[in-house]
Amino acid sequence: MIPGPFSYHRPASVADAVKLLSTLGDEARPLAGGHSLVPMMKLRLATPEHLVDLHGIAGLKGIRRDGHKIVIGAMTTQHELLASDEIRQSLPILHETALLIADPQVRYRGTIGGNVANGDPGNDMPALMLVLGAFYRLEGPGGGRDIAASDFYQGAYFTALEPGEILTSISIPAGAAGHGYAYEKLKRKVGDYATAAAAVVLTMAGGKVATCAIGLTNLHETPLLATDAAKAVIGTSLDDATLGKAAAAAVAIMAPAADARGPVEYRKHVGGIMVTRALTRAAARAS
Amino acid sequence: MNDMTPTREQREAKLEGMGCKRKRVEDIRFTQGKGNYVDDLKLPGMLHGDFVRSPHAHARVKSINSEEALKVPGVLAVITAETLKTVNLAWMPTLAGDVQMVLADGKVLFQNQEVAFVVATDRYAADDGINKVVVEYEPLPVVIDPFKAMDPDAPVLREDPAGKTSGAHGPRKHHNHVFEWTIGDKDLTDAAFKKADVTIKEMLSYHRTHPSPLETCQCVCSFDKIRGELSIWGTFQAPHVIRTVVALIAKIPEHKIHVISPDIGGGFGNKVGAYPGYICAAVASIVTGKPVKWVEDRIENLTATSFARDYHMTTEIAATKEGKVTGLRVHVLADHGAFDACADPSKWPAGFFNIVTGSYDFPTAHVAVDGIYTNKAPGGVAYRCSFRVTEAAYCIERGMDILAQKLGMDPAELRLKNFIKPEQFPYHSALGWEYDSGDYHTAMKKMMESVDYAGLRKEQAAQREAFKRGETREIMGLGVSFFTEIVGAGPSKNCDILGIAMFDSCEIRMHPTGAGIARVGSKSQGQGHETTWAQIIATEIGIPADDIMVEEGNTDTAPYGLGTYGSRSTPVAGAAIAMAARKIKAKAQMIAAYKLEVHEGDLEWDIDGFRVKGLPEKTMSMKDICWAAYNSVPPGMEPGLEAVSYYDPPNMTYPFGAYICVMNIDVDTGVYRIRRFYALDDCGTRINPMIIEGQVHGGLTEAFAIAMGQEIRYDDEGNVVTGSFMDFFMPTAVETPHWETDFTVTPSPHHPIGAKGVGESPNVGGVPAFSNAVNDAFSFLGSTHIQMPHDYWRNWRAAKELGVFAA
């Protein structure tokens, strides 16, 4: 559990960071909170020759409101998300989810940017970003671009980030008034990644589901949007039969790996249960 | 008397002696990060060693090439089995009479086995070196399933004893067989089964797990060429034994070996044995002339040093239809991994597994244990239990529940019916032990009343009906466990390690001002000896516990002791402490008599000194006696006030307890909820109730972990799949249930202060309570036994196999 040799860089601006990353090439990696990257380095599963620490860049932190959008700097820690009134009011599901990530020590260091950029199917934030319709701002040698979270994830640890690009901020439409939300995560203990988790954001009108989005964590090599499952509940009052249908539609797109959390069949089974529980809890919260 | 004269109560309280909830004195440094652990030690010029380990579970080692590694800046040496052969240390003896490779000699037998030792100027360079050592392997077929190890065509694992039909513990029947150990009357037991109205038979697996102390195994070895002396600082639960082992295998005179155990961050049995890391660090220090540090990381600890359990127990109980047990028959398949490195007393290859008759009056019993080799890490240590006592307790406590189910009887009632009765003590068990004392009925009834057992059963019945009606998806289980432990190894008549009797020792030296030091042969790893040993002395000789410094772990200064494991410290070292204190007191009495000018027999003890019988104002405090010991002892008496005691216990002690776990399980997810856990312990005389409570909390937490998910699991190729705390269940405060503790007191009749040892009881009694709760929850759906560990997915699988999800 001793990392290999690497050199350390601490740029003061996004431009410098991008320049460093593009000149140092493939063997350079951005370093955010280090709580995904450093464990991999200690196992020598990751052996970057250069770490480009983003902590020296002032502009990458903070949460602000921009009209209907909430813009979160990539280097904002999970702890800072939890402490933010803006997040609690406008995006309460983000608050609920951040609380289910690891433990306070990890959350003091781990950043939202690192969490969504990492591409680990076990990370909780990515599925949430799909559900919330988030956009990521990327800065690279060729300039900046915005990409929808739904276009970002391509495979396990494989994302749309181009060489030399860093993610600088995330913008998320503020939650609709009266929306219901829930993040249901089954894990073995504090500090564990999800055996299965489901994120639901919905609105209700006249006792029926008006809009709904469902996201799934750690049930495939990428986070998933369960579109058919969400469709199945629109216009219903979430009776048992509908919940069953939604769960089945969600299970149909799951392809988790077997691991010490359980065999594939179990993880899919509880994935379906997380969906029904999240739907039920979200509906109860909606007004 | 003026107002300033302290009352008797005040004098008592000032001592903070036995029975006092004295705060742990060691915590002052531990809670401030000021402990002194092996890894805190930094010696000038110190080097660092680390292992190249095998990725294969079974392979021939074709070649090892260190050329590139030696080019890494900072790397000084790469030690292999070939190097070790030059000093005859490629293999080392185990405590169980087997031998173990220090570094791979021709083949590897388990994943992460030590293959080469890289020595470098710092830990980073050592690891860079490891990555440059090129080892060529030729993979061989593996044996992982213990039940296939003795198949006729099973691959030969150990080539060194090939063809040897007998090992350290008698005949071997197969090339992967280590030993067979039997005890009890087979014919009588077979006859009991023939006659029985009711019998049960179930294979109860106690899975492989690991003690996993938070501080891993580590050492610093420093060889002084000029003096010819070897100093070893290490995480040793038994430092004297380590010194003797080193003297025997390294051929260095024992007085030139200094073994020092500084503060230890948990042991739980993991730090009893000798590991390749110690040998390699010592050899590296001899070769380089520099101190060498070796520190395991978490993965290495979980995968290479000393697993626990892996006992597969085919359990049969015979009984009358009224529920009186008439016979017990157990066959154990004991998976020892690649080398038999159990840390048991030498004559006990299956430890004290013959405590398996438990708390019940079995007229006859028979046990046979087959030890086997597989491609797994060696070990078989007593993880927070006396030797194989947890396995035995699990076996009998699950067995009794299964029998109760078959008889349609309540499991608590079945136990009450079969308990050894108070008047039967000292009780001779069918498998050869003499239980010193016990009052099982009182303890069991107190437990049942405290939790309203009858009420819980009613609630469970209602819950089951509701489940059948589809009103809930939760099932409820009650896990009863009534354990009897055997601890305090042990009497020289039946316990030794490598020929050294398992006594323990204490040396007390009182200084002129009435303060003193006690050096003890045990070694605390968190048990709080610095606190409790002083309390025993405080009560025995009337000196405040605060004025007694306790020192352990330095083989140059501590009297020879066998160390701390198997709950032996209080039963053995605790007794030695009391006996040494009594020697002090006897001399003190002579001094007091001389000073008070009375006959010794005219004195009586009074809390903190002597007083003349009938003249209560004529007194001499122990503090004053200490002073007098250095200036005015009776003519002919040697000055000073010190004493040594080596205590060979006449018998083991037999703590017991009544535990119950109340658990709900959500059948849809397998998620469980521990609603209540009540633990009543009887450890005889209670030295420090707060420390006992802490020990019980810790032991229950480990029991909870083991029963509910903590395992070392291998895949079919022999890869460890639970090699980190992400997958190896180490509960945090969040998962840990709330513990309710209680007690009864049945002092040990043969122990000087009546104490029995408690550190391991909660692990021994806790595991069956959890497992019985899970099994009890599922029993109404038609299951008789579900194997541990009971983690979420396995609970779900059990529910599924019982048809819970059938349409």
Ligand SMILES: Cc1cc2nc3c(=O)[nH]c(=O)nc-3n(C[C@H](O)[C@H](O)[C@H](O)COP(=O)(O)OP(=O)(O)OC[C@H]3O[C@@H](n4cnc5c(N)ncnc54)[C@H](O)[C@@H]3O)c2cc1C
């Ligand atoms: C014990 C433990 C338990 C955990 N449990 C959970 C959990 O339950 N759920 C969960 O979601 N997470 C969990 N985590 C992960 C934690 O949330 C991480 O902090 C997070 O995934 C990564 O954030 P980071 O800031 O630490 O990123 P880093 O580890 O620094 O980086 C992660 C990866 O993203 C890249 N990267 C980082 N920032 C950027 C950027 N701005 N632009 C481009 N690339 C970037 C890095 O190069 C690296 O490849 C756990 C971590 C630990 C140690």
